[in-house]
Amino acid sequence: MRTFLMLVSFSLCLLAVWLTLPVRTITAAQTDEQLGFIGAETCQECHETQYASYARSIHSKKLVKGPQSQDACETCHGAGAMHVEKGGGRDVDIFAFDADVDSLAKSEKCLICHQKSTPSMDWWDASTHNREEVSCDSCHDLHTPAGSQKPREPEVCFGCHREIEIAANKYSHHPIIEGKVNCSSCHLPHGSVSTAMIKADSIQHLCFTCHADKRGPYIYEHPPVEENCLTCHSSHGSRHAKLLTEKVPNVCQDCHDWSRHPGTPYDNKTGFSGSSPSNRFFARSCLNCHGAIHGSNSFENHALTR
Amino acid sequence: MKIQLFWFIAAALLILPAEKGLADDSVKVSGSLEVGAQVADGVEESAKSQEYEDLDDAPIGNFSLDYDTESYFLGIEGTRVGLDDQQYQIEGRSYGKFKYSLFYDEIPHNLSFDAQTFYSSVGSDTLTIEGSSPANQASWRTFDYHVDRQKFGGTFDLSFDSPFFFHVGVERVEKDGLKPLGTGSFSGVVELPEPVDYATNNFTLAGGYRTDEMSIKLSGLYSSFSNDNTFLDWQNPFLGITEHNSLPPDNDYMELGVNMIWRQLPALSTLSVAGSYSNLTSDFSQDQEGSLLPSGLNSTVFEGDISTMSLSAALASRPTDDLDTRLFYKYFDRNNDSTVIEYDGGGNDTHLLEYTRHTLGFDADYKLAGHTRLGGGYEYENVDRRNRPDGDSNSDNLLYVELKNTSLDYLTARLKYSYLNRDTDADHDLAGVSAFASEYIVQFVQRYDVASKQKHEIQVAVELYPLDNLDFGVSYTYADNNYDDVVLGRTDDTGHEFYLDFMWRAARMLDLSGFAGYENYQADSNHYNYSPGQIADPRVADRSPSSFRWTQDISEDFWIVGLNAGMSIIPDRLRLNLSCQYQKSDGKSDFTSEGSSALLPITQYDDYDITTVSAKVDYTLTERLGLGVGYIYEKSTYEDQQYLEYDYAPGGTYLSGAYADHDYEVHVGYVTIKYSF
Numbered sequence: 001m002r003t004f005l006m007l008v009s010f011s012l013c014l015l016a017v018w019l020t021l022p023v024r025t026i027t028a029a030q031t032d033e034q035l036g037f038i039g040a041e042t043c044q045e046c047h048e049t050q051y052a053s054y055a056r057s058i059h060s061k062k063l064v065k066g067p068q069s070q071d072a073c074e075t076c077h078g079a080g081a082m083h084v085e086k087g088g089g090r091d092v093d094i095f096a097f098d099a100d101v102d103s104l105a106k107s108e109k110c111l112i113c114h115q116k117s118t119p120s121m122d123w124w125d126a127s128t129h130n131r132e133e134v135s136c137d138s139c140h141d142l143h144t145p146a147g148s149q150k151p152r153e154p155e156v157c158f159g160c161h162r163e164i165e166i167a168a169n170k171y172s173h174h175p176i177i178e179g180k181v182n183c184s185s186c187h188l189p190h191g192s193v194s195t196a197m198i199k200a201d202s203i204q205h206l207c208f209t210c211h212a213d214k215r216g217p218y219i220y221e222h223p224p225v226e227e228n229c230l231t232c233h234s235s236h237g238s239r240h241a242k243l244l245t246e247k248v249p250n251v252c253q254d255c256h257d258w259s260r261h262p263g264t265p266y267d268n269k270t271g272f273s274g275s276s277p278s279n280r281f282f283a284r285s286c287l288n289c290h291g292a293i294h295g296s297n298s299f300e301n302h303a304l305t306r
Numbered sequence: 307m308k309i310q311l312f313w314f315i316a317a318a319l320l321i322l323p324a325e326k327g328l329a330d331d332s333v334k335v336s337g338s339l340e341v342g343a344q345v346a347d348g349v350e351e352s353a354k355s356q357e358y359e360d361l362d363d364a365p366i367g368n369f370s371l372d373y374d375t376e377s378y379f380l381g382i383e384g385t386r387v388g389l390d391d392q393q394y395q396i397e398g399r400s401y402g403k404f405k406y407s408l409f410y411d412e413i414p415h416n417l418s419f420d421a422q423t424f425y426s427s428v429g430s431d432t433l434t435i436e437g438s439s440p441a442n443q444a445s446w447r448t449f450d451y452h453v454d455r456q457k458f459g460g461t462f463d464l465s466f467d468s469p470f471f472f473h474v475g476v477e478r479v480e481k482d483g484l485k486p487l488g489t490g491s492f493s494g495v496v497e498l499p500e501p502v503d504y505a506t507n508n509f510t511l512a513g514g515y516r517t518d519e520m521s522i523k524l525s526g527l528y529s530s531f532s533n534d535n536t537f538l539d540w541q542n543p544f545l546g547i548t549e550h551n552s553l554p555p556d557n558d559y560m561e562l563g564v565n566m567i568w569r570q571l572p573a574l575s576t577l578s579v580a581g582s583y584s585n586l587t588s589d590f591s592q593d594q595e596g597s598l599l600p601s602g603l604n605s606t607v608f609e610g611d612i613s614t615m616s617l618s619a620a621l622a623s624r625p626t627d628d629l630d631t632r633l634f635y636k637y638f639d640r641n642n643d644s645t646v647i648e649y650d651g652g653g654n655d656t657h658l659l660e661y662t663r664h665t666l667g668f669d670a671d672y673k674l675a676g677h678t679r680l681g682g683g684y685e686y687e688n689v690d691r692r693n694r695p696d697g698d699s700n701s702d703n704l705l706y707v708e709l710k711n712t713s714l715d716y717l718t719a720r721l722k723y724s725y726l727n728r729d730t731d732a733d734h735d736l737a738g739v740s741a742f743a744s745e746y747i748v749q750f751v752q753r754y755d756v757a758s759k760q761k762h763e764i765q766v767a768v769e770l771y772p773l774d775n776l777d778f779g780v781s782y783t784y785a786d787n788n789y790d791d792v793v794l795g796r797t798d799d800t801g802h803e804f805y806l807d808f809m810w811r812a813a814r815m816l817d818l819s820g821f822a823g824y825e826n827y828q829a830d831s832n833h834y835n836y837s838p839g840q841i842a843d844p845r846v847a848d849r850s851p852s853s854f855r856w857t858q859d860i861s862e863d864f865w866i867v868g869l870n871a872g873m874s875i876i877p878d879r880l881r882l883n884l885s886c887q888y889q890k891s892d893g894k895s896d897f898t899s900e901g902s903s904a905l906l907p908i909t910q911y912d913d914y915d916i917t918t919v920s921a922k923v924d925y926t927l928t929e930r931l932g933l934g935v936g937y938i939y940e941k942s943t944y945e946d947q948q949y950l951e952y953d954y955a956p957g958g959t960y961l962s963g964a965y966a967d968h969d970y971e972v973h974v975g976y977v978t979i980k981y982s983f
Contacts, residue, residue: 063377063401100715116516119471122567125576126620126632131671146374147381162805166823166866171914175358180413193580193618193636201582201616202638212506212531213554217588217610217644219656223694224755226659231755239864239891240912241965247912250860254796255753259744259836265856267897268906273951279495279959282948284488288495291488297552299647300600305489306551
């Protein structure tokens with residue numbers, strides 16, 4: 001607790017220093033640029049394909065408080081006069097959403113509107129994606145037709161999270177590749193203060209959203225169920241049944257040692273075909289008896305067998 | 307047709323005429339209708355072959371409709387119509403005013419086919435032995451373990467171009483089917499078909515106010531879970547009595563939350579604060595259990611009552627163009643006010659877990675010269691638990707440092723190292739406990755989820771873009787958890803993960819992408835085979851042949867490779883998509899023992915091979931008509947010592963075949979014709 005209090009004090013000091021800093025905002029330089037605006041018709045003359053896709057997109061809707069209701073193409077790409085004057089060309093005095101353009105600068109273009117119009121963007125500034133320089137156009141196609149603004153899941157996410165793609169293909173997995181569970185079913189890609197940007201205050205609250213039968217409350221609890229499901233399960237996929245981090249009985253015996261069977265070694269001899277078959281090992285091992293592994297409401301049972 | 311689906315379609319029909327834009331000149335309508343059939347061979351061999359899908363021979367169909375005007379959008383989509391994995395979605399929005407969605411989704415979960423049991427009334431909450439004999443397996447009945455899930459509901463969001471916003475969502479999830487339930491005692495073990503008849507109703511409500519400088523959001527969730535079966539009664543074939551197993555209880559869950567964000571603060575900062583309170587309740591009495599109650603039971607009624615409180619705050623700043631910082635704090639508290647059940651016999655009272663967690667951290671990223679970014683952070687976490695003596699409290703100190711370089715246009719390189727130190731205090735009350743009593747051993751068991759440890763993790767990743775149309779990425783992660791102080795339990799686990807992927811878009815003719823991965827995992831653990839009456843101290847080299855120390859070393863290797871190709875055989879006319887994937891898992895468990903007999907290693911340890919090949923040809927007949935022909939092949943072989951030579955009735959045990967149907971070889975073919983408009 002002493003360490004914690006010291007850290008709180010340190011944080012408060014940081015906060016005090018921060019309060020003395022000057023105010024900086026991201027919208028300061030907007031008005032001067034208005035001088036060089038040329039209008040969407042001029043852009044269309046050279047960028048016919050891009051204009052056509054823009055015209056089909058939600059961004060072109062007059063009733064949306066977006067580019068169309070402001071300065072069309074130049075709302076996001078900046079004033080085009082100098083670009084035209086210099087004969088055009090990629091990145092020539094124009095803001096392009098290219099791969100080598102600073103990700104924060106690209107996101108700032110979007111945030112001018114979406115920071116106040118999109119509730120899910122509330123946590124963007126503190127989000128891992130923002131800090132890892134993932135810009136909006138990394139996932140969203142800005143000229144996509146109305147109705148398909150959301151990125152294709154899980155393909156877009158797998159583009160960066162290759163370890164998740166591999167986990168989701170393993171022998172035991174959540175139905176992610178089958179299209180029944182999306183990444184955004186559990187995660188908030190625009191940010192949250194939770195670990196891994198999950199949609200809940202804690203891991204078990206998130207899991208209980210779908211697995212409401214595991215909520216309890218139970219007379220006899222199994223502590224990992226009440227604190228962290230990931231103690232025993234992998235969230236995306238595993239080579240072991242039921243997305244377990246290790247197979248039974250080993251995942252159980254790593255925690256349970258006692259007299260009789262919890263501390264008994266189960267080796268090759270204890271399978272169906274072994275010289276000493278044991279129902280503590282073969283088939284579903286510990287779960288052959290301890291079926292109420294997530295909790296039990298039997299009045300006389302603390303071994304989670306009833 | 308399921309009643310839920312009927313209501314879904316009825317709601318969709320009600321939405322359409324409500325929009326005046328239907329008569330609008332600017333209406334753009336597009337969509338598609340696809341019909342066909344699928345045939346499959348081998349899918350009946352194993353439930354695993356269609357774990358989350360319906361691959362039975364059947365007609366198949368998909369449709370979509372987009373209706374778009376300047377002011378309104380409506381999108382309707384249906385996939386796998388009529389099958390057990392069908393899905394429907396309606397999304398609509400009046401730009402700047404409101405949006406809504408309706409959804410219906412079925413997820414089958416096939417667990418095991420052709421399971422067997424001697425019980426009658428499979429699917430009910432009372433299993434009796436009638437018309438068959440446990441001793442005569444030929445008289446057992448056959449059934450499938452599977453759970454069908456239907457989820458349906460809708461959302462509505464209202465903004466009306468004002469700073470205020472409002473959201474409401476309703477959802478119902480129904481699950482029904484059978485899953486395996488293991489139960490028994492020292493007299494014998496039985497695997498039962500447990501009925502699943504669950505329903506969960508969720509209702510969410512949120513509203514808030516947003517401006518450039520701040521936003522506030524209030525939200526609420528109410529969720530009720532009901533199970534048609536509170537207990538499963540079953541006739542014990544070993545004892546001849548009726549026993550009662552508790553099943554997941556009905557419960558009610560509510561959550562209230564508030565989020566507040568302040569932007570454009572000094573140093574280009576955003577301050578985010580969130581808090582929430584949740585409460586989970588359930589109750590039942592002995593009348594529902596119906597079994598004999600233990601003597602000295604302090605209460606015949608159990609009232610479950612768990613509440614949680616959380617508070618989070620994060621301050622993200624950019625004091626200079628080159629520096630990003632974040633300061634955060636999280637608080638989480640779980641309070642369990644459920645009835646404490648006690649009865650005679652000592653040590654049988656419930657231990658209701660409660661805990662409080664504080665997390666405080668700071669991290670920063672600084673842009674160095676040469677397009678290099680240096681990041682680092684520190685996080686402190688303290689968890690204080692009640693009723694968990696082995697992990698009464700722990701303090702975590704996490705440090706990380708990260709380097710990212712983008713100096714080359716065609717390369718991004720990243721290196722990250724993190725170190726975690728966890729100190730855990732136990733609080734076992736062993737006063738008066740003899741060193742020869744079983745209870746004495748608990749002080750030596752340190753469970754890996756809370757045990758003191760040091761964790762080192764290194765991540766290296768390189769992304770290459772040598773050509774405009776070629777991306778290549780490779781990454782390696784090393785993670786090692788060292789539980790130095792553990793006497794009994796996991797002492798060390800180490801993981802190596804190596805992945806690569808690429809994507810090559812060769813003009814319009816060919817798209818090629820692929821991935822590969824290799825993982826190695828090793829875990830070591832210490833154990834004690836203790837016999838009552840001996841010294842329950844595993845630190846002492848034992849003298850009794852019935853009490854001995856042993857260790858286990860687990861090693862697992864996993865390989866996977868996948869390749870996808872999309873080829874335009876005849877431009878704008880004929881396209882071929884091919885994909886193949888192979889994965890292999892190979893595990894081993896080794897032992898050492900101080901006992902009198904040697905322990906034999908397990909070499910078949912979740913070993914499996916899965917090969918998948920799929921091909922699809924899309925042929926454009928006319929501008930609006932297309933033909934699709936596809937084929938999927940998948941073969942899976944699985945070998946594990948726990949399932950080799952599976953026996954339904956080994957000594958003292960009656961199994962049902964749950965998860966025993968691993969191997970399969972499946973061929974699926976399908977043909978569809980698609981009309982687009």
